[in-house]
Amino acid sequence: MKFGVVVFPGSNCDFDAYAAIRDILRQPVVYLWHADADLKGADCIILPGGFSYGDYLRAGAIARFAPVIGKVTEFAREGGAVLGICNGFQILLEVGLLPGAMLKNRHLRFVHRDVYLSCENFNTPFTTGIDQGSVLRMPVSHGEGNYFAPPDVVERLEAEGRVVFRYVDAEGRRTPEANPNGSVHDIAGICSEAGNVVGLMPHPDRAVEEVLGSTDGIAMFASAVAALEGAPCEA
């Protein structure tokens, strides 16, 4: 299988994702330029972190109109596996592939630190390989990561098991301190109705080597390989 990492002007974690896939997973990976409406035959699309188009207006608001996004949307609607990390998550919200919106962090500060996450849905292409009951550690790095959706949407996400990741403390408990940005219901990541589109604010791409402080992010990329190679028709 082949991964495609989308590159926008202002992406700054595109190489993190690319390197995680190429050097750690040792899987084929290509860059997908924002202005080209071409997915180059990729089987799994990563929208990386950064500040696409300077995040002018709202984070992800302009990226939404990039030619490549039209193709990504088509790919996602056909069941293709798409992972949005940080700015990539913000873009998925603006595109409408995932519900909700991002507000500025509750305390207005840009937050860059390690957080702990519980995974609550092991059926997405990016979470099948995560150990159930484990607490994951990876960094967040954002100013607008305060996830918001109207109460009925949040209720629906909860009822349908679409809250994929939640901020917790090191012991896996939900506490106000564990939530770095004020996200409703401590939501760190969600998935689409079909589960094939996943977005999260924390960075699995920056948690793939001991030298980075954590290797908990590897399981997300490895899950995609297992999910897509193990059952290529399922998605």
Add this chain to the structure above:
Amino acid sequence: MATSMKSSTPPRAVVTVRYKSGVLDPQGATIQRALTDLGMDGITEVRTGRTFELELSPDTTRETVEQACRALLANPIIETYQIEMPE
């Protein structure tokens, strides 16, 4: 002469985008606290927003401006918009 004066100023629309009520506005809350710290304790709430000044071609309709608001200027999940333009 009056008509030529008029045509030299292109029509404009002013779009104001605000957070919906119930949506947290941490910038507004911080500004309100700062005003209180400056002694202006009569200001009990501040809500921030954003104003867009659009210059239009003479035949641009209100519907086009509405469309711009819905498609890009406002995020309908968290924001509302208000358009002021000459009819």
